[in-house]
Amino acid sequence: xxVFSGVQPTGNIHIGNYLGALRQFVALQDEGECIYxxxxxxxxxxxxxPSELRSHILDVAALYMxxxxxxxxxxxxxxxxxxxxxxxxxILTCCAYTGELSRMTxxxxxxxxxxxxxxxxxxxxxxxxxxxxxxDADVVPVGQDQKQHIELTRDLxxxxxxxxxxxxxxxxxxxxxxxxxxxxxxDDPTSKMSKSxxxxxxxxxxxDDDAKIKKAIMRATTDSDGEIxxxxxRKPGISNLLSIYGAFSGRSVDDVAAQYQGxxxxxxxxxxxxxxxxxxRPIKERFxxxxxxxxxxxxxRDGAERANAIxxxxxxxxxxxFGLGV
Ligand code: AQP
Numbered sequence: 447x448x449v450f451s452g453v454q455p456t457g458n459i460h461i462g463n464y465l466g467a468l469r470q471f472v473a474l475q476d477e478g479e480c481i482y483x484x485x486x487x488x489x490x491x492x493x494x495x496p497s498e499l500r501s502h503i504l505d506v507a508a509l510y511m512x513x514x515x516x517x518x519x520x521x522x523x524x525x526x527x528x529x530x531x532x533x534x535x536x537i538l539t540c541c542a543y544t545g546e547l548s549r550m551t552x553x554x555x556x557x558x559x560x561x562x563x564x565x566x567x568x569x570x571x572x573x574x575x576x577x578x579x580x581x582d583a584d585v586v587p588v589g590q591d592q593k594q595h596i597e598l599t600r601d602l603x604x605x606x607x608x609x610x611x612x613x614x615x616x617x618x619x620x621x622x623x624x625x626x627x628x629x630x631x632x633d634d635p636t637s638k639m640s641k642s643x644x645x646x647x648x649x650x651x652x653x654d655d656d657a658k659i660k661k662a663i664m665r666a667t668t669d670s671d672g673e674i675x676x677x678x679x680r681k682p683g684i685s686n687l688l689s690i691y692g693a694f695s696g697r698s699v700d701d702v703a704a705q706y707q708g709x710x711x712x713x714x715x716x717x718x719x720x721x722x723x724x725x726x727r728p729i730k731e732r733f734x735x736x737x738x739x740x741x742x743x744x745x746x747r748d749g750a751e752r753a754n755a756i757x758x759x760x761x762x763x764x765x766x767x768f769g770l771g772v
Pocket of ligand 1: 452453454455456462463464465466467468587588589590591592627628629630638639640641642643
């Protein structure tokens, strides 16, 4: 089984990225050949400061390793170091329909109907499809927010295969977690937690210090009925806190909710601070060792070489089917 996934270096990885997707990356190392990318080409769909981008690329790489990804077992690399991503993306762009791309909810959210939204934002899902299909990936561990993009990837693979034969592209499956698959913003539990949201209080980054973690959780938006139960529709704030608690402690949300029956929101929040601080401490400690070490860049270079070898084979196969080149 081959596994592929990626993270955008658009800021510090937050607990939504971690609980929704990255936790699975680590576990999947025992199940198959894993390829994990830092998708910097996706990060420039909206303007980025170059030195900040470079620094975020290395931060994400160090966090990959800090959460337990082993560069010897998994291939860890930076997307722009493998030219095949952009090349396959163009081929797939020629197979994608403008109608299906206009229906992508992430494009609608980020462009908000703005005529001068970059075309890269519109084509982002095709690049994501290319990222996955370039490695003949069978499984793609991602958060719930990527479900629509995975469907498009499958549709494109099937469309290409219908034209050129089933041996052209592998049709991948998304792998979604149940607990923590969609972590919501702490200050607005109706929107998803996001790296690029303006307010720092909306998220907890894996590198946040204990005081910031405490502040964000204790200030998290809840409701006024005082009852601790999981009900996303009526109680999105409390449900989000229960879900984060459950995911970090390996317990079900119902189990956590039962423990806090009859208690105030303050005690749930206080304990959640402790659970979160304890979960993030070892990650932060490993990050501080890995980030300044030269091994980080060596691991990414080695990863890019291994990724390129696989990507070149798949790309040549696809180009051949399309009749490209001599
Ligand atoms: N709130 C979330 N809950 C659960 N999973 C999430 N993911 C993102 N946000 C949540 C999952 O994390 C992985 C990496 O995401 P990404 O960096 O590639 O892109 P994104 O989904 O656009 O993440 P952000 O944090 O919202 O970044 P910005 O603000 O830059 O757009 C993906 O598997 C994603 O599903």
